[in-house]
Amino acid sequence: MAYRRNGAALAAAQSSSTLPLDTILTGDCVAELEKLPPASVDLIFADPPYNLQLQGDLRRPDQSLVDAVDDAWDQFESFSAYDAFTRAWLLAARRVLKPTGTLWVIGSYHNIFRVGSALQDLGYWILNDVVWRKTNPMPNFRGRRFTNAHETMIWAARGADSKGYTFNYEALKAGNEDLQPRSDWLIPICSGGERLKGEDGRKAHPTQKPEALLARVLLAASKPGDVVLDPFFGSGTTGAAAKRLGRHFIGVERDRDYAAAARARIDAVIPEAHEAIVSAPAKREAPRVAFSTVVERGLVRPGARLVDERGRYEATVRADGTLAFGAVIGSIHRIGAVAQGREACNGWTFWHFAGPKGLTPIDSFREAIRSEAA
Amino acid sequence: MAYRRNGAALAAAQSSSTLPLDTILTGDCVAELEKLPPASVDLIFADPPYNLQLQGDLRRPDQSLVDAVDDAWDQFESFSAYDAFTRAWLLAARRVLKPTGTLWVIGSYHNIFRVGSALQDLGYWILNDVVWRKTNPMPNFRGRRFTNAHETMIWAARGADSKGYTFNYEALKAGNEDLQPRSDWLIPICSGGERLKGEDGRKAHPTQKPEALLARVLLAASKPGDVVLDPFFGSGTTGAAAKRLGRHFIGVERDRDYAAAARARIDAVIPEAHEAIVSAPAKREAPRVAFSTVVERGLVRPGARLVDERGRYEATVRADGTLAFGAVIGSIHRIGAVAQGREACNGWTFWHFAGPKGLTPIDSFREAIRSEAA
DNA sequence: CGAACGTGTGAATCGCGGG
DNA sequence: ACCCGCGATTCACACGTTC
Numbered sequence: 001m002a003y004r005r006n007g008a009a010l011a012a013a014q015s016s017s018t019l020p021l022d023t024i025l026t027g028d029c030v031a032e033l034e035k036l037p038p039a040s041v042d043l044i045f046a047d048p049p050y051n052l053q054l055q056g057d058l059r060r061p062d063q064s065l066v067d068a069v070d071d072a073w074d075q076f077e078s079f080s081a082y083d084a085f086t087r088a089w090l091l092a093a094r095r096v097l098k099p100t101g102t103l104w105v106i107g108s109y110h111n112i113f114r115v116g117s118a119l120q121d122l123g124y125w126i127l128n129d130v131v132w133r134k135t136n137p138m139p140n141f142r143g144r145r146f147t148n149a150h151e152t153m154i155w156a157a158r159g160a161d162s163k164g165y166t167f168n169y170e171a172l173k174a175g176n177e178d179l180q181p182r183s184d185w186l187i188p189i190c191s192g193g194e195r196l197k198g199e200d201g202r203k204a205h206p207t208q209k210p211e212a213l214l215a216r217v218l219l220a221a222s223k224p225g226d227v228v229l230d231p232f233f234g235s236g237t238t239g240a241a242a243k244r245l246g247r248h249f250i251g252v253e254r255d256r257d258y259a260a261a262a263r264a265r266i267d268a269v270i271p272e273a274h275e276a277i278v279s280a281p282a283k284r285e286a287p288r289v290a291f292s293t294v295v296e297r298g299l300v301r302p303g304a305r306l307v308d309e310r311g312r313y314e315a316t317v318r319a320d321g322t323l324a325f326g327a328v329i330g331s332i333h334r335i336g337a338v339a340q341g342r343e344a345c346n347g348w349t350f351w352h353f354a355g356p357k358g359l360t361p362i363d364s365f366r367e368a369i370r371s372e373a374a
Numbered sequence: 375m376a377y378r379r380n381g382a383a384l385a386a387a388q389s390s391s392t393l394p395l396d397t398i399l400t401g402d403c404v405a406e407l408e409k410l411p412p413a414s415v416d417l418i419f420a421d422p423p424y425n426l427q428l429q430g431d432l433r434r435p436d437q438s439l440v441d442a443v444d445d446a447w448d449q450f451e452s453f454s455a456y457d458a459f460t461r462a463w464l465l466a467a468r469r470v471l472k473p474t475g476t477l478w479v480i481g482s483y484h485n486i487f488r489v490g491s492a493l494q495d496l497g498y499w500i501l502n503d504v505v506w507r508k509t510n511p512m513p514n515f516r517g518r519r520f521t522n523a524h525e526t527m528i529w530a531a532r533g534a535d536s537k538g539y540t541f542n543y544e545a546l547k548a549g550n551e552d553l554q555p556r557s558d559w560l561i562p563i564c565s566g567g568e569r570l571k572g573e574d575g576r577k578a579h580p581t582q583k584p585e586a587l588l589a590r591v592l593l594a595a596s597k598p599g600d601v602v603l604d605p606f607f608g609s610g611t612t613g614a615a616a617k618r619l620g621r622h623f624i625g626v627e628r629d630r631d632y633a634a635a636a637r638a639r640i641d642a643v644i645p646e647a648h649e650a651i652v653s654a655p656a657k658r659e660a661p662r663v664a665f666s667t668v669v670e671r672g673l674v675r676p677g678a679r680l681v682d683e684r685g686r687y688e689a690t691v692r693a694d695g696t697l698a699f700g701a702v703i704g705s706i707h708r709i710g711a712v713a714q715g716r717e718a719c720n721g722w723t724f725w726h727f728a729g730p731k732g733l734t735p736i737d738s739f740r741e742a743i744r745s746e747a748a
Numbered sequence: 749c750g751a752a753c754g755t756g757t758g759a760a761t762c763g764c765g766g767g
Numbered sequence: 768a769c770c771c772g773c774g775a776t777t778c779a780c781a782c783g784t785t786c
Contacts, residue, residue, distance in 0.1 A: 049759095050759055050761095051761095052759065052760070052761060053761045054760065054761060055760095055761070055762090056762095058760060058762060059718075059762095059776090060757090060776080060777065061775080061776040061777060062776095062777090063716050063717065063718060063719070064756080064757085066757080066758080066760075067757075067758080068759085068760065069759050069760085074759085079494060079495065107759095108503075108759060108760090108761095109490070109500050109502065109503040109528070109761085110500075110759085110760090110761060112487070112490070112503075113486070113487045113488075113489075113490025113491045113493075113494065113528075114487075114490075114491055114494075115487075116483070116486070116487025116488075116490075116491075117453075117487045117488055117490075117491040119487075120453060120487065120488075121453060126483050126484075127519050128483065128519050128520045128522065129482075129483040129486075129526070130520060131505050131507075131524055131558070133505075133558050134758090134779095135779070135780090136758080136778070136779035136780060137556070137758075137778080137779085138757080138758045138759090138760070138777085138778080138779095139554055139758095139776090139777035139778050139779090140554060140760080140762060140776090140777075141760090141762060141775095141776050141777055142762035142763065142775080142776060143541075143543040143544075143547075143554070143762080143775080143776055143777090144541055144543070144762050144763075144776095145501050145502050145541065145760090145762065146502045146504060146529075146554075146555050146556055146557045146594075147554045147555065147556045147557060147777090147778080148502065148557055148759090148760065149556040149557045149558055150505055150557055150558050151759080152503070152526075154483070154487075155520075167517075167518055167519065169517040169518070170517075173517075180513055180514060180517075180520075180521045181520050181521065182511070182520060182521045182523040183520045183521060183522055183523045183524055184505065184507050184523055184524050184558070188779085188780080189758060189779090189780095190758090191757080191758070191779090191780065191781065192780075192781050192782080193781085195758095203757095203758090206758095206759070207759050220520075288551065290549060290550040290551050291549060291551070292546075292549030292550060292590075293560075295549075296561070296586040296589055296590065297562075297586060302646045302647070302650035302651065303646060303647045303649070303650045316649065316650070317650070318649075318650045318651070319589070319593060319618075319619055319646050319650050319651045320542070320545045320546065320548075320549045320593045320651075321548070321549025321550070322545055322548040322549050322654060324649065329545075329548070329654035330548050330654070331547075331548040331549065331550075331551065331552045333551070333552060334548065334552065499761075500761075501761090501762095534761080537763075537764070538763095538764080543776095553778075554777070554778070656775095657775070657776095658763080658764085658774085658775060658776095662773085662774095705772090705773080706774095707772090707773065707774060708772095718773095718774085719774090720773095720774055720775065720776085721774080722774075722775090723774095723775090
């Protein structure tokens with residue numbers, strides 16, 4: 001054990017002199033990682049190709065075309081080709097990771113199960129899967145699936161016996177209204193001024209991640225001065241967040257245009273003052289509650305009758321959280337509007353439950369759920 | 375249409391004669407599934423073992439001294455056993471699933487990546503991964519990780535070419551404040567009175583799922599009268615939700631005590647009234663009305679002028695239900711597309727009749743005919 | 749100048765039935 | 768099996784223009 005510690009200290013001393021800190025290496029990710037000294041980086045953040053398998057075009061209801069990710073770098077011949085690619089870079093990444101280091105990988109359902117299995121097969125030890133919930137995802141235009149409103153990150157240590165990894169629990173808790181940090185994060189997608197544009201005004205990279213996401217990763221699992229490696233550097237969000245938060249970065253990117261754009265982007269970043277490098281407060285979540293939730297929780301039973309305040313209209317609650325008004329079925333708002341022959345209606349205040357103690361606006365059930373969640 | 379309904383009813387009648395509906399089969403999951411007829415169930419919900427114990431048992435006592443490759447090999451043995459188990463039950467499940475059926479699996483980061491990879495390898499087609507966010511997760515006591523506040527469900531069709539699976543989009547949207555249903559669901563864990571207790575007052579099953587979770591799954595992806603199979607029945611939440619919502623269930627459970635507890639639990643469930651659970655008909659299932667019918671009924675007269683909402687384009691109604699746009703003649707959809715220079719257009723919402731009270735979308739004439747038919 | 753309105757867009761495995 | 772026509776389908780923001 002003593003020998004191992006000394007070896008690690010020696011490697012660390014060597015690595016600071018040989019590591020290409022705060023630079024972008026242009027080249028293949030595995031080849032470039034193999035040139036780095038072993039056990040030399042504190043944190044790895046990887047946003048590998050997702051291997052989307054898109055069929056045809058996707059159009060919005062107004063017939064405009066969705067600009068899909070159809071780049072060559074995202075194409076793989078088969079699952080097994082993708083698996084081989086995944087194993088290769090995960091293995092190379094594991095070699096350069098310090099024994100106390102951890103790895104983050106982000107993906108969607110297209111690839112994340114392959115990545116997670118490969119991680120486990122190679123001996124990584126999963127610490128958490130973390131869900132990035134998007135406040136503003138792209139809708140599902142055909143109405144045939146749930147809106148794909150999240151992506152998944154896996155946070156893993158080098159091995160099952162890895163101890164001493166960085167997790168800034170106290171800071172995260174203090175920044176989260178003194179509540180423990182959870183595995184679900186609510187963060188907007190990258191858009192507006194943050195989105196990197198080319199000279200033609202179009203997005204410079206198809207899958208740029210929001211800096212807020214990377215900031216939370218770095219604040220959670222690294223310390224100031226740590227070395228953060230990103231083997232799929234892309235538009236350089238990891239580098240931008242690292243520079244801003246006083247961490248060193250090493251990026252690997254195969255595409256020279258992406259690398260150039262990332263360099264320019266990071267050059268423009270102004271680091272935060274040292275004292276300011278603490279956890280940003282978590283975004284307060286919008287407490288939206290659906291009426292189906294009220295029914296699911298049993299606060300109003302399917303089949304119950306709702307009436308308006310003056311008892312002129314009556315509707316029946318259905319198991320899926322819709323209302324039936326005669327033959328018409330719809331949301332509490334829609335049915336409230338239909339009943340009154342109006343364009344719109346706030347169903348929460350319009351509809352009441354007639355109980356033994358008189359009328360209760362259904363809004364009070366929503367309040368109950370909100371206070372329970374808080 | 376009538377023939378198709380009869381055909382479907384016939385198939386349903388055949389399968390109901392051979393399917394052990396609304397019963398719990400006590401035995402090994404794969405063996406019991408192999409006794410069922412192929413292509414006979416509409417929905418499968420599976421909550422397989424997470425394999426936590428197995429991994430712990432098979433790990434070597436002192437891993438710090440082991441080479442990484444040996445370590446990986448060691449773990450591969452245990453993961454391999456879990457993978458074989460997973461493939462076996464997923465394969466047996468796929469055989470009994472109707473071509474239009476879908477499968478849900480729930481898991482945590484310990485096993486869900488193995489399950490997702492196996493699903494894809496066996497030819498299932500993932501439709502969504504859905505995150506169950508817990509309002510009240512178990513805290514992380516040691517403060518070394520994020521509080522594990524969610525579990526992951528995978529929703530998959532039988533294959534990439536599977537069409538016609540059930541997704542009650544309209545009802546889900548109406549029950550969600552008229553917003554599209556998303557891939558992240560916020561639901562409390564099962565506790566309090568809902569939690570099944572043994573005679574000793576202790577919880578009867580370690581991983582009982584909340585009925586609200588199952589209710590949302592069934593309301594989203596099945597119809598009343600459908601057959602729902604749960605190969606790891608446990609405390610019977612799937613059966614309870616199915617009975618309450620007018621679906622049939624088939625449960626498979628190896629443990630006789632669990633099966634007995636589930637039977638008693640389900641016997642006590644009182645089904646919801648029929649009217650409360652029938653899904654609102656989706657627009658795509660509404661009877662088709664041709665524009666020629668609208669003209670025939672005199673709701674729009676031949677020679678009438680139709681315009682788009684902004685008055686940029688004008689077309690003339692012809693007696694046969696086609697439109698004339700300059701010299702071009704065609705359907706309401708074709709002419710709407712031609713007028714805008716687009717590939718496609720929904721003529722029902724694009725074209726409006728300019729009456730004394732302003733513009734009326736011609737879709738409202740179709741609505742009038744539909745309600746008259748009902 | 750601020751409000752109101754219109755337009756653009758984001759890692760997407762996005763239809764279905766009849767002939 | 769393919770082909771083709773019908774016709775169903777979107778949410779949160781950012782930004783630019785108009786009132």
